[in-house]
Amino acid sequence: MIALSPDQHKIIDAAFKRFSKTGPENTTMAQIAKDLGYSRTFLYYYFPDKESIYKAALIQRSNRYFEAVQKEMKKKIPAYKILEGLVKIKIGCGKDFQSLGVYTNMTLFKILINDPELKYIFSSEIKMVTKIIQSGIKDGSIIKCNASKTAQNIIDGLHGFSAVGLRRLHVSPSANQHDVTELYKRQVDFGMFLLQGIKKG
Amino acid sequence: MIALSPDQHKIIDAAFKRFSKTGPENTTMAQIAKDLGYSRTFLYYYFPDKESIYKAALIQRSNRYFEAVQKEMKKKIPAYKILEGLVKIKIGCGKDFQSLGVYTNMTLFKILINDPELKYIFSSEIKMVTKIIQSGIKDGSIIKCNASKTAQNIIDGLHGFSAVGLRRLHVSPSANQHDVTELYKRQVDFGMFLLQGIKKG
Numbered sequence: 001m002i003a004l005s006p007d008q009h010k011i012i013d014a015a016f017k018r019f020s021k022t023g024p025e026n027t028t029m030a031q032i033a034k035d036l037g038y039s040r041t042f043l044y045y046y047f048p049d050k051e052s053i054y055k056a057a058l059i060q061r062s063n064r065y066f067e068a069v070q071k072e073m074k075k076k077i078p079a080y081k082i083l084e085g086l087v088k089i090k091i092g093c094g095k096d097f098q099s100l101g102v103y104t105n106m107t108l109f110k111i112l113i114n115d116p117e118l119k120y121i122f123s124s125e126i127k128m129v130t131k132i133i134q135s136g137i138k139d140g141s142i143i144k145c146n147a148s149k150t151a152q153n154i155i156d157g158l159h160g161f162s163a164v165g166l167r168r169l170h171v172s173p174s175a176n177q178h179d180v181t182e183l184y185k186r187q188v189d190f191g192m193f194l195l196q197g198i199k200k201g
Numbered sequence: 202m203i204a205l206s207p208d209q210h211k212i213i214d215a216a217f218k219r220f221s222k223t224g225p226e227n228t229t230m231a232q233i234a235k236d237l238g239y240s241r242t243f244l245y246y247y248f249p250d251k252e253s254i255y256k257a258a259l260i261q262r263s264n265r266y267f268e269a270v271q272k273e274m275k276k277k278i279p280a281y282k283i284l285e286g287l288v289k290i291k292i293g294c295g296k297d298f299q300s301l302g303v304y305t306n307m308t309l310f311k312i313l314i315n316d317p318e319l320k321y322i323f324s325s326e327i328k329m330v331t332k333i334i335q336s337g338i339k340d341g342s343i344i345k346c347n348a349s350k351t352a353q354n355i356i357d358g359l360h361g362f363s364a365v366g367l368r369r370l371h372v373s374p375s376a377n378q379h380d381v382t383e384l385y386k387r388q389v390d391f392g393m394f395l396l397q398g399i400k401k402g
Contacts, residue, residue: 153394160361193354197398 004056008046011036012060015053020099024054024108054100054108055115061096062121065089069128079136080199086132087158087191091184094162126151133198143200150198157194161187205257209247212237213261216254221300225255225309255301255309256316262297263322266290270329280337281400287333288359288392292385295363327352334399344401351399358395362388 004012014035018027029050033043047053072085102109112118129151136142205213215236219228230251234244248254273286303310313319330352337343 149390150394153391156362156365156391157358157395160363160365161357162361163364164357164361189350190354190357193351193398194358194395195398197394197396197400199398 004060005046008056009060011038011043011046011053012057015050016057016096016099019054019057019101024050024101029053051108051111055112055118058097058100058102058109058112058118059121061093061100064096065093066124066128068093073128073132078141079132079139080141080195083129083132083136083142083154083195084192086129087154087195088188090158091187091191094184094187095180098162126155129154136198136200141200142198145198154194158187158191161190205261206247209257210261212239212244212247212254213258216251217258217297217300220255220258220302225251225302230254252309252312256313256319259298259301259303259310259313259319260322262294262301265297266294267325267329269294274333279342280333280340281342281396284330284333284337284343284355284396285393287330288355288396289389291359292388292392295385295388296381299363327356330355337399337401342401343399346399355395359388359392362391 011032015027015032018031018035022031027050029043030040032050032053033040036043047056068089069086072082072089075082075085100109126148130148133142133145133147133150137144137147212233216228216233219232219236223232228251230244231241233251233254234241237244248257269290270287273283273290276283276286301310327349331349334343334346334348334351338345338348
């Protein structure tokens with residue numbers, strides 16, 4: 001992917017705040033420009049439309065998630081523990097993706113779901129989880145299984161739970177802290193449940 | 202719940218066909234009446250509005266699911282096997298609930314999500330799964346665990362996977378048979394993965 005300039009990061013951060021507050025579908029380029037004290041011309045110089053800011057925000061947050069997991073993968077611990085770490089990191093990032101409407105209305109997300117760069121990110125995640133499972137089979141912390149199929153089941157399971165959990169709790173960007181904390185706890189509990197079947201010993 | 206008359210069953214079946222074809226949100230009372238060759242007055246005599254037919258259809262299909270599981274529960278097999286049966290039955294019923302938009306757009310489903318009768322159905326499902334898990338702990342086919350929490354995780358996991366799976370495959374009521382079969386296989390595989398962590402031995 002193309003590296004982002006400091007100005008682009010600033011724009012993404014401002015857009016992100018707006019997306020979280022009013023939802024990506026209700027955010028306008030004019031609002032983002034106003035929040036930054038920029039002219040609209042300046043904004044359009046960097047991003048041709050809202051969709052491109054949205055996509056850049058998705059990529060930026062995905063990269064943060066990948067970087068956190070890669071840090072985890074360097075630890076000298078059994079791969080099963082690394083997988084537990086990944087699940088917790090992923091759930092922790094959930095609030096970011098929720099702000100982007102990934103799990104709920106998906107208005108903008110739907111448009112991008114077949115974007116090649118995002119497809120690459122999705123497949124990279126599966127590859128990363130597959131790699132951890134393969135290490136776990138080797139180091140004896142994970143049972144013998146079809147690693148890539150298992151990775152797909154774990155990721156699908158987590159995404160699905162987010163979608164259902166958010167609906168059930170009616171979590172909106174303005175949800176109260178108690179609901180969000182409650183959901184986080186339920187998600188981690190579910191994530192650990194999901195992994196328990198491949199734990200060895 | 203109130204028992205349905207043969208006429209009501211006939212109306213629900215006709216409505217169901219319409220819901221599957223054009224989506225519940227695009228179905229009208231006039232269409233349903235026309236399909237049946239009934240006058241609209243006759244239809245309104247049994248159901249005051251489309252929402253009430255929709256709700257009756259949801260309840261009817263839920264009852265079929267419950268009855269199939271209860272039949273399974275009478276079998277003299279380990280409770281873990283009964284739980285596997287339940288998961289397969291639930292996934293098999295998925296097409297019905299998909300036609301009602303339960304996993305996807307949820308237009309009408311959202312209105313009813315807090316309906317007392319439907320809430321009772323949701324909680325009955327959890328209770329039924331909890332009971333099976335408790336039997337499994339007793340008969341030694343399921344590991345010791347918090348049965349009701351585990352039941353919630355299993356049901357949430359299955360619902361979530363349906364939501365995500367249907368989106369990914371872009372399954373619409375007019376989806377081709379290959380996609381539906383593929384999704385069914387993936388769902389059963391996920392369901393078995395979900396259960397594998399509580400299997401004893």
